[in-house]
Amino acid sequence: MYSTVFPEIVTYKLRLTPDGNEYVMKNGILSVINEHMARKFCNDFSGSVDIKEAEEIPPILTREVFESQLQKIEARTIKVSDVEVIDDKSIGDTATYIEDVVSGDAVVCGKITEIVEKESKNGKPYFLIRIDDTTGRLSGLYFTKKYSVEKIKQLKADDDIIARGKMGEYNGRPSFTFDKINRCVFPTDFVKKPKFKKKAPFEYSTVFPEPASTIKVKSVFDTDSALPEELTSTDYVVFDIETTGLDVIPDSVTEIGTDIFDGCTNIRATYKGKTYSYAERLELYRAIDSNYQDLPAHL
Structure with a gap:
């Protein structure tokens, strides 16, 4: 917009595209602007429109994208069977490859390679658990719940489990915090998919x-x-x-x-x-x- 000041009237022009000009004229925008500016300043205002050519917007895609050329990144998962609930049935029967668990919440499964019962400073039991799903190994802590502590104590090396938890870091190394654990049967015919x-x-x-x-x-x-x-x-x-x-x-x-x-x-x-x-x-x-x-x- 640009304007010219005369003794008692200020004229201005709006540079608009044809579409913009049509909207302004159809809705009486110039009169609205004139009245608004007259209330704010000690002058009368008169507006007009200078039409400019619409700029051509280049298409985002310069060629057609075919569905077959789109890539889908599918998470690599393991489906277990015979889930026996210890903590929570909502864990389900599908887990992410340990190799692919980098950070955040995850469901993992595998064979227990080591489970050690420990005791916190306030006398509460917790467990150090290590598992292996053939794609990677994972270790972390499980803090017991009153309703499941006895079942967790029955777990031993070579038992299969599926667990929900969170991958974090401890002393610069990846560490998994087990939240919920269930027993399961790891598939004997599991074949690792390529990355x-x-x-x-x-x-x-x-x-x-x-x-x-x-x-x-x-x-x-x-x-x-x-x-x-x-x-x-x-x-x-x-x-x-x-x-x-x-x-x-x-x-x-x-x-x-x-x-x-x-x-x-x-x-x-x-x-x-x-x-x-x-x-x-x-x-x-x-x-x-x-x-x-x-x-x-x-x-």
Whole structure:
């Protein structure tokens, strides 16, 4: 909106799309604005509309997405049988792979490899329990309830259980707190499913670069030896990827850095979106070490 001031009247224009103009005219918006502004200020107001071309909004998807190309990440689970209730029947008969339990609430199952009764400072019993479901091992504490303590005491190594609890951390290590426990029978025919592997977007294509010599870190930074022709005569990009881990489901990429090599003679580096020239990069090195004179020719 822009306006012009005359001695007793202020004129203004609203720049609107055709749709916006239609709405303003249909609902008498200009009169409403004029009356409102006249009440707030010591002038009369007169408005008009300047129509502008509507901006074309690009579609979010540039091509049709087919259902067969969508990926579903299915949780890997184990279905047990013959559940015998100790704590709570609502636990059910389906548990998540121990290997996939990273944090938070979870239902797990497995064979007890160790169960040890202990006593708290106030004299109440609790148990240290370790189980194995063939995908991983898990250990944690179970604090007894009056109604189930005797049944828990009957549990022993090699018994199968299914339990609800929460995965946390104790002294820097994963630790599971057992909340509810039931007996069960672990499937004898259980076969571990492979981990989910994320596919590349369907518009990507696979490329196969030409073989290159193996370059060790020492030889790259060794100014006394010449680099091989694969590096000195080819343009290429080196990626440095930082992640929270190597599991595609719970972990993620935290940072990507690149070095763009132009035949090892002209190098530009990117860091957090900023691009540094050779001179700028040299300046960064000198900020760390004031005695740094020059970068090697291949850096």
